[in-house]
Amino acid sequence: MDIGSHRASNGKIEIHYLVSNEQDSSVPLLICPGLSETAEEYVELMTYLSPRKCVALSFRGRGQSDTPESGYDLEHHVSDIAAVVADAQLNRFHLYANSRGVAYALGYLEKHPAAVLSVLLQEYPAEHRALPEGWAEDYLLTYLVQFSRQRNIRPEAVRGIERESTQRRLSKGINKKLLVLRGMLADSLLDEEDCRRYERLCPDAAFAVFGRSGHDLRQTEKELLYRTIGDFIL
Template identity: 25%
Template sequence: MDHHFIEREEGFALHYLEWKPAFKNDSLPVICIHGNLSNGRMFRWIGEKISQGRWGTPRRVISIDLRGCGDSGLPETGFTIRHLASDIEAVLQHTGIVKAHFISFSRGVPITVQFALDFPGKIQGFVVGDYPAKSFVMKREWVENLIARYKIHQTWEELYQSISPNQEISPEEFAERKEEFYVKKEDGIHARVHKDLPMKLQIDSEDLDLTHGLNLIEGPVLLLRGEEEGTLINEAEAEEFRQYHPSLKEEVIAGAGHSVFDPKEQTESIFKDYFASLDIKRRT
């Protein structure tokens, strides 16, 4: 896993992760887009599997830390969905990628669809992670709640004890994945997101129906949905994907709410089948 930074014109550094394929080939790369307040490391296990050829032909994988998230900087202004989509284009320009398959989670889905509207012809396949092709105004109460709950932890054990009652995560899984979402600094352990980001997102948020942008997405579309309470895409919104992509493949992740990309046997099997189908289409 390699780290790269791009200096953006707004005066901040945009960070992305890269997994290089096991051997050079002409297969299209994969771009991963995270959701609100997450970061590109959430796709680490996916990047490793794809680049190593565990799910078919090895592919180059890029996972972007959108502005304010992960190791990316936080500009003073510019947090509309179009600004976030421009971060994707900046990475594609920097890497020389013209077309790619996309894997997007949560609010990363409408950001990706906005990217398709602003830069058509670049998405050649789309894995949709439990979110509609819509953006919504964020409630101020949401921001205030996040700010009130923001805490710097002094030890990893303290952090685990604080999150374990609300998340079913074993000590072993926590030890394996803790640095995906947290980082240890001089004064303690912080979440991998700028504390001021929620307020900036809330100020620039708006209600947008971007479903017409699905018409600009080429290639196969795979929709992953949770089966438990907490899923963020309803049946009517799933139907909108079907209308634009009649060949849409849908998968319900057993035992999942919104977190449909957590590493588990069912999810890995779905990805393996998806990328195998891309290899077959490429050869025919």
Template identity: 30%
Template sequence: MPITERFTLNDGVRLRWLDNSPAAPEGLPILFSPGFSDFADDYIEMLEFMSPRRVVVVEVRGRGGSDAGEDLDYSAPQHAADLRAVVEDAGFDRFHVMTFSRGTTWGLEMAFGLRDRVASISIGDYWAKEHGVSEDLARGMLATRFRGKPVPERIPEHVLLSVFRESIEREFSSHLAAMPCPVLLAHGTEEGRLVDDAGIAEYRAARPDIEVVTIHGAAHDLFRLDRHAYPRAVLTFIANDCPGL
């Protein structure tokens, strides 16, 4: 099955995304909004696994092969606009949303703006909010690694600092509660996970009908031990809660 590299323009910003391009797609497509410093290529195995459902993985501005100009707007609303540009270019009418980590922030913001077109939302270990981050904490991230690579090799320093400089603390719980589609939350069990028991309780308070799936043995990176665990949970959730979609 060929993985297709595609490009979309959003107000002059060139965005790279990968499409699993199944020959005979089944069900509605999935837009996946990956983590803060992720490459779309990190998810090629996932794209293959989720076929024959069509799935696209987006590199928002400043990530991977997308434009990363120093003068660009790296706010969360602009990231959400990047995702929407891909949705429209891909020809999606109704579709499912799947997110991981901080990609949840712009994935949810995009979904809220297209509420009647979103068939389901799956959230991978993140809160229903935009988390404001100080510049000191952002600079500290430059000394860390993710999936074996130093963070500066995954995301340019000026992009990382701009994203967090423009971040503000915003709760999305009320917006999530108003979404007319089923919602899945996937979380890990090990130290380092972001959504703990208190976080799960907050989700349940906003969405009593939320489906919660535990990825046993995972910390924050739900893909580390078993690359298929979270995607499998999403496909099962869609099959059970969105029959025919």
């Protein structure tokens, strides 16, 4: 499988993204990673889905993307997706997002629904969350340092996300084929009310539950997760 490395211009910054199987003519999958994830962490999924074309981006402040001093609210991350879609010339695609990437993907879908064929949303409610004072330092110390993920997201980005993120319920109806992927253990970020809300946003929404997982489905039930994604976008 061939994987190309690219950079999309978004104003004064550049957003790094990977493309697998660039010559494949089937409908590609666009991958929006979680809060501190990078495009590179989705190479295994891209390999699993081969020969389908997949595009995975690293949001601003993550991976090989640029790290601006400011610009970390919802609309800024949505613009990162739009820049990659334009640069990769994606005219029609499936949209998959994990964790906080779900908020960014739904924000993109509100503004640019035409090209999206179907939507897969993993382990996050239909909202963009503001973050409390002190969250950034706690996240840096108890998660990024503890699990050696400091290179995935820069401290400036973590602090910018705390400083700039505003609370917003993403309430526009989803007129697309939708699959919500949900862990069933205590650390899942989706509860019953969140799922009912997705049903109100998309009456035909389907749900895939992972009984041995909490929030991190890839860590505990990777094979089932990959198979579920692949089956949905056939």
